Amino acid sequence: MPALPGEAVRAEARAFAERFLAEGPHAGLFAHLRQALGLDVDAMVAGYLRYAFDSYDSDNSIYDDPAVRCAMQIEYLTPASYHARRQQLVQDALIRHAPASIADIGFGAPMCYLRDYVLAESGRHAVLFDKFESALQLGRAVVQYWGGDRSGAVRFAAHDMDAGAAVGAFDCYVLQDAIEHARDPAGYLRATLRAAPAHAVLLLQMPLGPLIESHFIAWPDACQALGWLHEFGLREVQVEYVEPNPAADFFARGENTLTSLFVAARRA
Numbered sequence: 001m002p003a004l005p006g007e008a009v010r011a012e013a014r015a016f017a018e019r020f021l022a023e024g025p026h027a028g029l030f031a032h033l034r035q036a037l038g039l040d041v042d043a044m045v046a047g048y049l050r051y052a053f054d055s056y057d058s059d060n061s062i063y064d065d066p067a068v069r070c071a072m073q074i075e076y077l078t079p080a081s082y083h084a085r086r087q088q089l090v091q092d093a094l095i096r097h098a099p100a101s102i103a104d105i106g107f108g109a110p111m112c113y114l115r116d117y118v119l120a121e122s123g124r125h126a127v128l129f130d131k132f133e134s135a136l137q138l139g140r141a142v143v144q145y146w147g148g149d150r151s152g153a154v155r156f157a158a159h160d161m162d163a164g165a166a167v168g169a170f171d172c173y174v175l176q177d178a179i180e181h182a183r184d185p186a187g188y189l190r191a192t193l194r195a196a197p198a199h200a201v202l203l204l205q206m207p208l209g210p211l212i213e214s215h216f217i218a219w220p221d222a223c224q225a226l227g228w229l230h231e232f233g234l235r236e237v238q239v240e241y242v243e244p245n246p247a248a249d250f251f252a253r254g255e256n257t258l259t260s261l262f263v264a265a266r267r268a
Contacts, residue, residue: 010049013250017048017074026077029145030070036141037066047071052250060131060181060214063108069138072109081248082260086176087111089240089262090203097201097264099171102126105192106161106178108135110142118153119146129159129167161188166195176205177260180215189232193267202234202265205242209258222261229265238264 021030021041034040039047047067052075055062062068075083091113094102100123104111107128118126128139136156143149159167161182167173173192182188192202206225211218219225226236242260244252 009250009253010053013049013052014045016250017045017071020074020078021045029142030074032145033070033073033138033141036144037070037137039067039070043067044070044074048074051075055214055251056212058213062214064132064134066134066137069109069134073138073142075249076109076111078248080245082242082244082252084248085242085245086205086260086262087113089242090174090176091117093201093203093238093264094172097172099201100124101170102172102174103167103170104128104174104176105159105167106130106175106181107139108177110139111176114143114154115146119149119151122151122153125153125155127155127157127167127170129157131158131160131162133158164188164191166191168195169197169200171197171200173200173202175202177207179204180207180217183216185217186232193232193234198267200266201237202263204229204263204265206261206263207258208261212258219261225261226263229263230268233268234265235268236263236265238262 021027021044030044034044044067047065048071051068051071075081076087078084090111094113094117102118104126107130110128114126118124130136136158139156143154164187173196179185179189206219207215208219208221208225219228222239229236240262242262246252
């Protein structure tokens with residue numbers, strides 16, 4: 001396993017989280033989340049440290065924690081971070097492919113495309129799916145803070161990738177750091193493609209590196225990750241590496257060996 005950062009980095013991460021929650025441009029959002037989720041600042045900071053430093057060695061139960069979900073939201077909103085770059089790639093791909101309906105599977109925490117793409121224009125809608133109620137609670141609270149969704153364009157639904165059923169037909173399937181968390185990634189992708197219309201686009205973030213505790217598949221490099229998609233009749237229309245940024249991503253301060261591959265894919 002990758003060596004974790006030492007106590008000095010943990011102290012720096014704690015100070016960063018405390019400043020982010022108290023003084024940053026998103027302090028109002030997290031004050032709202034503390035009330036909505038019944039958390040205090042100490043719990044949110046502890047969740048941030050747990051997510052940043054313990055996730056490599058944890059199974060998927062780590063995500064059954066509202067404080068960890070808040071930590072994911074902090075990382076999503078941290079400038080120049082891995083998650084910020086990932087979100088920009090998703091939003092740019094949505095603008096390029098212009099889907100009307102989006103399934104965001106295993107979404108973790110809401111990405112900014114919900115506000116800036118789905119809610120920004122009528123005729124678009126998204127359903128965000130996750131196994132854990134902690135994600136659904138966080139998602140609803142974030143959308144409420146953004147002003148609510150009077151149009152019903154954003155919905156949240158419980159969905160367990162291990163149960164075998166697909167989410168249904170959508171123009172776009174967002175699977176950001178998701179498919180590898182299914183116990184049967186190949187079976188789940190097959191089920192999704194059986195339900196998907198022929199024109200559907202898939203936006204995947206595929207981790208490259210060793211198998212970690214919460215994952216059930218690993219791709220050592222981009223060639224093998226793309227080859228895996230080819231086995232399902234998919235062809236990439238966009239491929240981008242997403243590297244962690246140690247200046248913004250505390251999880252990358254140790255001997256991190258995981259990188260990611262963003263792939264937009266369609267049926268060949």
